[in-house]
Amino acid sequence: MIRFHNHPAMGNVMENFFNNPTRSNHSASTPANIYENDNSFVIELAVPGYSKEDFSITLDQQILKISAEAKQHQINDEKFLRKEFGFNAINRSFVLPKTIDTDSISADFNNGILSIRLPLMKDANIKKEIAIS
Secondary structure (H helix, E strand, O other): OOOOOOOHHHHHHHHHHHOOOOOOOOOOOOOEEEEEOOOEEEEEEEOOOOOHHHEEEEEEOOEEEEEEOOOOOOOOOOOOOOOOOOOOOEEEEEEOOOOEOHHHOEEEEEOOEEEEEEEEOOOOOOOOOOOOO
């Protein structure tokens, strides 16, 4: 498999998004999609069964932390015959590149998907021509 990067200069940044050493391995991993828009990155987390009030999103230095407590699924006096899913605690962390405008980060929750928009700084020029001396 060959990994494709739209911006070769952003290779290390994208590697940090996907191979993040700060990810918590203590609970089941929450699925995430990360993609790029015109002037921002977007992180989407699939979190069915949670509401927006359940989440805490914090930024500490350049580390974006997303967490939610485990939810209890109550079955009154019944025994599970089969249990294939549960509501584990959510703990995900992403190291953000320095080109993110941290003052303009926003989040939205819709139909079990938590979307976090990470806008690029206006003066963060990823492409430039370099003169040969």
